[in-house]
Amino acid sequence: MADSPAAERTLAEDEVRELVRTVSPRLASLPLTRVAEGWDNVTWRLGTDLAVRVPRRELAATLIRHEHRALPQLAMRLAAAGVRAPLPVVAGAPTSTFPWSWSIVPWLPGEHVLGLPRHRNTAWAGQLASVLSALHQPAPDDAPHNPVRGVPLRSRDDSIRSRLAELPPRVATPLAALWEAGLDAAPAADSVWIHGDLHPGNILADGDRLVALVDFGDVTAGDPAYDLAAGWLVFDAEGRHVFRRATADRYDEATWLRARAWAAAVSAILCHASDDRDDLRAVGFDTAAELISAAGSPAP
Incomplete structure (x- = not known):
């Protein structure tokens, strides 16, 4: 693997909160803490039970859409087998200020x-x-x-x-x-x-x-x-x-x-x-x- 690719888009806390506000003013009022940054996404913990996954490059937005497409079919199947999956609570769409798909998902314990x-x-x-x-x-x-x-x-x-x-x-x-x-x-x-x-x-x-x-x-x-x-x-x-x-x-x-x-x-x-x-x-x-x-x- 090469070095981690540079972020093509970086959102500050207030920008992530505004993104959440476009789908739920109530959720936007919850505590928001940046917890992880990978090759593709930045993860913010939202309150105690949720997380926001925000792509940091355009390629990752495609992967987010794959999750939006597949997890509604797969999460229940996995749950029946005894494990959880990050089924999106919100399948976030692009906004006037952020051009890519994003997600609010459960914060999974473990x-x-x-x-x-x-x-x-x-x-x-x-x-x-x-x-x-x-x-x-x-x-x-x-x-x-x-x-x-x-x-x-x-x-x-x-x-x-x-x-x-x-x-x-x-x-x-x-x-x-x-x-x-x-x-x-x-x-x-x-x-x-x-x-x-x-x-x-x-x-x-x-x-x-x-x-x-x-x-x-x-x-x-x-x-x-x-x-x-x-x-x-x-x-x-x-x-x-x-x-x-x-x-x-x-x-x-x-x-x-x-x-x-x-x-x-x-x-x-x-x-x-x-x-x-x-x-x-x-x-x-x-x-x-x-x-x-x-x-x-x-x-x-």
């Missing part, structure tokens, strides 16, 4: 898994498997399209090989072998709803319970193997065993080979995370170690 020891995640590995089984259902023809998430591996071959080439050979060589095994596996038979960005920073847990999946900007119709790469991004060997065993009747061996290949690809990408994202770079190298140590086993 602890980000990013940075937690992997062994703690085993407790909810089976729950995540159930949630993904509920999510991975056929998507309609007009579902959001993401050109790089959940696509056939072959279409990303040149890009991923260039990432691998930038890693030390002791890491690049075994990851390349896993990527090639995924290329050789049978392609996905169906296109289903996928989260599209299922790494530890987008998973919330509360002790031994999975409580929420967040940041659905990359939601798309595609290969479920892309989400199943979480088996290596999130879990240790025991957790992966639980995760796969819980989906034994849902995904075939070819799907898991593609999932492992996607995990190798995401690992290579995260290993090059920018200097301001040491946490993601750590996930990249830790995932590479998990993949390499498990390479001799047929199960994830």
Whole structure:
């Protein structure tokens, strides 16, 4: 990853409050605190139960619209499986002073898994498997399209090989072998709803319970193997065993080979995370170690 892209639009607190006022004077009177800034959005906590997600660049406004489109269909499905998603309370439209889509969403309780020891995640590995089984259902023809998430591996071959080439050979060589095994596996038979960005920073847990999946900007119709790469991004060997065993009747061996290949690809990408994202770079190298140590086993 390159350095975080510069913001194309930055809103001060009073400007965000005015944006909220266009949809609800009552909500605009609540306390407003800036809590996070990512590549795509700035998040402001609104009162105790809500958050405002404001794009910081035009590309992110498209991702916000994807959430507006998909989450009304998916949030109830995920809730039935026991987890929450940031279903917009307000699907904010462009205004006379702000040109992009934006959202007011629930403030979801829980602890980000990013940075937690992997062994703690085993407790909810089976729950995540159930949630993904509920999510991975056929998507309609007009579902959001993401050109790089959940696509056939072959279409990303040149890009991923260039990432691998930038890693030390002791890491690049075994990851390349896993990527090639995924290329050789049978392609996905169906296109289903996928989260599209299922790494530890987008998973919330509360002790031994999975409580929420967040940041659905990359939601798309595609290969479920892309989400199943979480088996290596999130879990240790025991957790992966639980995760796969819980989906034994849902995904075939070819799907898991593609999932492992996607995990190798995401690992290579995260290993090059920018200097301001040491946490993601750590996930990249830790995932590479998990993949390499498990390479001799047929199960994830």
